[in-house]
Every structure is written in structure tokens, then in C-alpha cells.
Amino acid sequence: MYVSEPKIEKAVSLFKEHGGVMRTSEAEKAGIHNRTLYHMLENGYISKLERGVYKLVAKGQLSNPDLAIVATKIPKARVCLISALDFHDMTTEIPHSVHIALPRTSRDPSLDYPPLAVYRFSGKSLTDGVKEHEIDGIKVQVYNPAKTIADCFKFRNKIGKDIAIEALERGIRDGKASYKDVLRYAEICRVKTVIKPYLESIANG
Numbered sequence: 001m002y003v004s005e006p007k008i009e010k011a012v013s014l015f016k017e018h019g020g021v022m023r024t025s026e027a028e029k030a031g032i033h034n035r036t037l038y039h040m041l042e043n044g045y046i047s048k049l050e051r052g053v054y055k056l057v058a059k060g061q062l063s064n065p066d067l068a069i070v071a072t073k074i075p076k077a078r079v080c081l082i083s084a085l086d087f088h089d090m091t092t093e094i095p096h097s098v099h100i101a102l103p104r105t106s107r108d109p110s111l112d113y114p115p116l117a118v119y120r121f122s123g124k125s126l127t128d129g130v131k132e133h134e135i136d137g138i139k140v141q142v143y144n145p146a147k148t149i150a151d152c153f154k155f156r157n158k159i160g161k162d163i164a165i166e167a168l169e170r171g172i173r174d175g176k177a178s179y180k181d182v183l184r185y186a187e188i189c190r191v192k193t194v195i196k197p198y199l200e201s202i203a204n205g
Contacts, residue, residue: 003039011036012045015056019137021072024052050113064135066114070098071140074109077102078130078141080119081159084148087133090170093163101126101143101151119155124188145171146181150189165198172202179203 014030015022022030027037037054040046046054050069067087070077081099085091097115104120129147133140143151149171152164171177179199186192 003036007033007036008040008045011040012056015046015054019134019139020056021049021068021138022054023072024054027054050111066098067135067140068138069111069114070100070116071135071138073111074100074102076106077109078121078126078143080121080143080148080151081117081155082163084143085152085163085167087142088145088148088171088176090145090148090167090174090176091163092166125151128188129185144177144181146177147185147188149177149182150185150191150195153186153191153195154189156194168195168198169202172199 011027011032014027014032018026018030022032024034024037028034037046041048041054044057047057049055049065050073053069053072055065055068064087067079067083070079077100079087079099080101082091082093082095083097083099085093086095097117099117099119100109101119101121102109103126104122109116109118129144130141131144133142149164149167152159152167156164168177168182171182172179182195182199183192186195
């Protein structure tokens with residue numbers, strides 16, 4: 001299968017414009033023919049991250065490929081709970097799936113990899129406390145530390161209360177979340193009365 005050098009150079013340039021990662025549909029829309037894509041894959045210009053998602057090899061290894069895949073394949077996803085704690089270095093727990101928040105009205109996502117833990121948020125619980133980060137050139141939406149702490153207490157029965165308490169202690173201790181912000185997001189998540197005793201214990205400790 002022959003593909004001209006100018007076509008490959010153009011495709012490489014388009015990959016770089018997309019942060020080094022593209023879906024098949026994005027590549028086609030950008031003008032990269034399927035034949036060019038397959039040629040690039042066979043000749044080591046790109047590698048396959050997940051079905052329908054390709055990474056420009058020249059970009060080097062992705063520091064967080066799971067989040068890059070999720071952000072590319074599910075643009076509405078917000079990284080939350082244990083995955084957000086891991087991102088902010090606020091937990092000793094290792095996430096075995098990518099925890100994401102989606103609007104209640106959106107369809108269930110379908111991914112072969114990575115495994116997902118999907119939570120449905122609505123209103124301010126969905127929209128507040130989100131910050132966009134660039135990971136390996138990909139824009140990823142992640143809840144900030146204070147909002148993540150509140151979410152962990154809200155879903156403490158699913159993820160474990162010990163994880164929520166550890167997140168609160170580390171967030172306050174490391175200066176990643178303030179008392180004021182934790183209480184504000186706790187009110188949004190309706191867990192203010194649950195969190196307050198733990199906050200008071202830290203303050204008096």
C-alpha cells in the first residue's frame with residue numbers, strides 16, 4: 001500500500017493540531033483518508049490506543065493514556081471521585097477504572113478500554129467545580145479537589161467512607177482544598193451535615 005510522503009506529512013501535522021490523538025471519525029473529517037491512516041499505523045507513525053483512537057508516536061508515551069482515551073471518546077465526561085483524587089494526588093487508592101460523571105440525560109458510553117465507573121450528576125453538582133486540564137495535549141475536564149471531596153462523601157457508600165475521609169484529610173493538610181470551599185461544595189452535594197464533624201475534628205486536631 002503506497003501513500004505519498006506529502007500526505008503522511010500533512011496527516012502528521014493534523015495529528016499534532018489535535019494534540020497527537022485522534023479518533024477515526026476526526027481523522028476522516030480532517031481529510032485523512034483511511035488508507036493513509038492504516039499506512040501510518042503499519043509503518044509506526046501512529047499507534048492504536050483503543051478501538052478507533054490513534055496516537056501519534058512522535059508525541060512519545062502518554063503520561064495518562066486512560067484519561068486521554070476517555071476525554072477523546074466521551075467529550076462530556078468529567079473525571080470524578082477516585083480518578084479525580086488520583087489526579088490530584090489525594091488518595092492511596094489505585095483506580096481500577098476511570099470514574100466519570102455524566103449528565104443524567106446522556107446515553108451510556110460504550111468503550112472496550114479503559115473500564116469505566118459512570119456516575120450521573122445533575123444541576124450544580126454536574127457543572128460546578130470543573131476545571132479543564134491539558135493532559136498529553138488533550139483537554140480533560142476534572143473536578144477540583146474540594147468538589148471531589150464533597151462527591152466522595154456523597155458516594156461514600158459506593159466507594160468507601162475511608163476513602164472520603166482520607167481525601168478530606170489530605171486535601172486540607174496539603175492545602176489543596178479550603179474549609180470554606182469544601183463546605184460550599186458539600187452544600188451543593190447535600191452532605192454538609194455529614195462532612196462538618198470531620199472538618200471540625202481536623203480543625204481541632
